Each structure stands twice: as C-alpha cells, then as structure tokens.
Amino acid sequence: MSALKVLIVDDSLIAVKKLTLMLEGMGHQVVGTAGTGAKAVDAYRTGNPDLVTMDITMPDMNGVEATARIIEEFPAARIIMVTSHGQERMVIDSLDAGAKGYVLKPVRVEKLSDMIDKVMARTT
C-alpha cells in the first residue's frame, strides 16, 4: 500500500503523539491533527486526507457527529473510529454515521494497521 495522508482527530495530546508515531512507522504521513469535532471538519477541508482516525469523546462536538458532518460533505471519506468507547450502541451509531472501521484503545500498532488495510481494501 502506498503512503496515506492521515488526519488524526483526538483531544488527548498523548493519543495524538502515539498515533502519529504508529502511523509514521507504517510509512504514512500525518497531514493534520484536530482536538475537537468542529475543528475536524475544517481540518478535513484543508488537509484533504486519504484517511481519518476519529476519537469519540471530545469537547464541543463528539466524534460520531463530526463523522456525520464530514461524510455529509465528503461521502467518500474513510474514517476509522479510534476510541475507548466500546458500547455496542456507540459502535452502531458510528457506523450509521459513516465510519468504515472501529478500533478500541489502548491501540496496538498491529490492530490499527490491520484495520487500515481492511478499510483501504474495501474502498479502493
């Protein structure tokens, strides 16, 4: 797989740093980060990424709502939820909003890489 441009949406500094390390280790390029759902929509317009990793619990607009907003404007957007929120209802809400995958924290590089491969294989 060629290098992907990735947008990380997460309000945790630690999570952003760890995800950046993992994604760059896989050969991908982090083109932007956003710490709120509202900023995620703007960052998507600016960065035009191939893939988004999206947290759920964030200030001002949660990740499910931000996913719905991005998909409304960019229907082909590939969004993977990367979250600790494991309630089945929340997984269903995320997929209904247009997310293509769901990875539970704590994130392991193999788990994330596997999900990216699956999402890219389904959507390219």
Added chain:
Amino acid sequence: MTFNKTIIPRVMASILGQTREVLAAEAVIAVDGAETFDCDVTRLHLHDMTVIAGLGGPISLLIAFSFEGSLVEALFNRVTADIEVPPGEEDLYRRETAGEIVNTILGLCTTDFQNIEESIALSPPVIIEDARCIHRPKNAVFANMRIRTERGIVSVSFVGPRDLFDDHLNYQS
C-alpha cells in the same frame, strides 16, 4: 433526571476490572486489591491529582479518579516512554497521561453495559490538582472505592446524580 443509585455497585465492579486491565496493558502496573465504602460518607478525600469525568444517560454519575503522586509518576514514565516530552512540559504530560488513562478506563467500562440500549455519553476528562476534599451537598450520593496498586493508590469516587454538578464538581443548586 434519570438516576438509580443501585447501579453504583455495577459501575464499581466494571471500573475495578477495567482499571486492572488498563494499568496492566498501558503501564505494566498490577492492582493489588480494592476496598469500598458505603454511600453514607459526607466528604471525599482527594490525593495529588484528580481526574473527573461524567457517564451520562442511564448511569448518570460523575466519577472522580484521585491518584497518589507516586502512581501518577509511574504512569507518566511508562506511558511517555516512547514519545518525546519537550523540556518544561512534563507537568502537562503528567496531566494528559492521567486524563487519557481515565478516559480509556471509562470508555471500556461502557462495554460492560451492553444490555443498556441507550447510548452512554462520556464527558471529556477535567483534571484538578491540589484539591483536598469534596463535601457532600444535600441530595447528592457519594460512594468510594480505593484501588491499591503496586505503585500507589487511586481512589475512585462516585457522585450522583450527574445533573446536580457541573464538570468541575460544582453543585448546581
């Protein structure tokens, strides 16, 4: 307002289990044991750093994780071992570490409530330092669990109903 205090023991059990899992996975810290206190306490004593988050919907609780300094330090050292912490930003990263650990524990706890059809909202964590105790206002329910780890104690306090307080534990009269 939806609040049923009989849910507190279930949330306690879930938090104990997920705390054990997350501390082991993220920081290789073992939980040695835990003790609980009933809902009649009138004030909660806090340790060095406290992270507060709310579980909404049918659970309707504010949950405060209060960490001893030794445990925060151990978590910080483990969690940031593979990332660069800029000089002078160590305290910020300590707070971020505590917040992320609590967010992960509470998020995973929602998997223990799959039978609840309604979505369980989780508020972003708020971190307070140097607070010493919280007094119980009228109508509020307190419960407390002390989790002992090999690197220090984290006291987990349950405060409800959620709607009685803002995200800083200020009482909404």
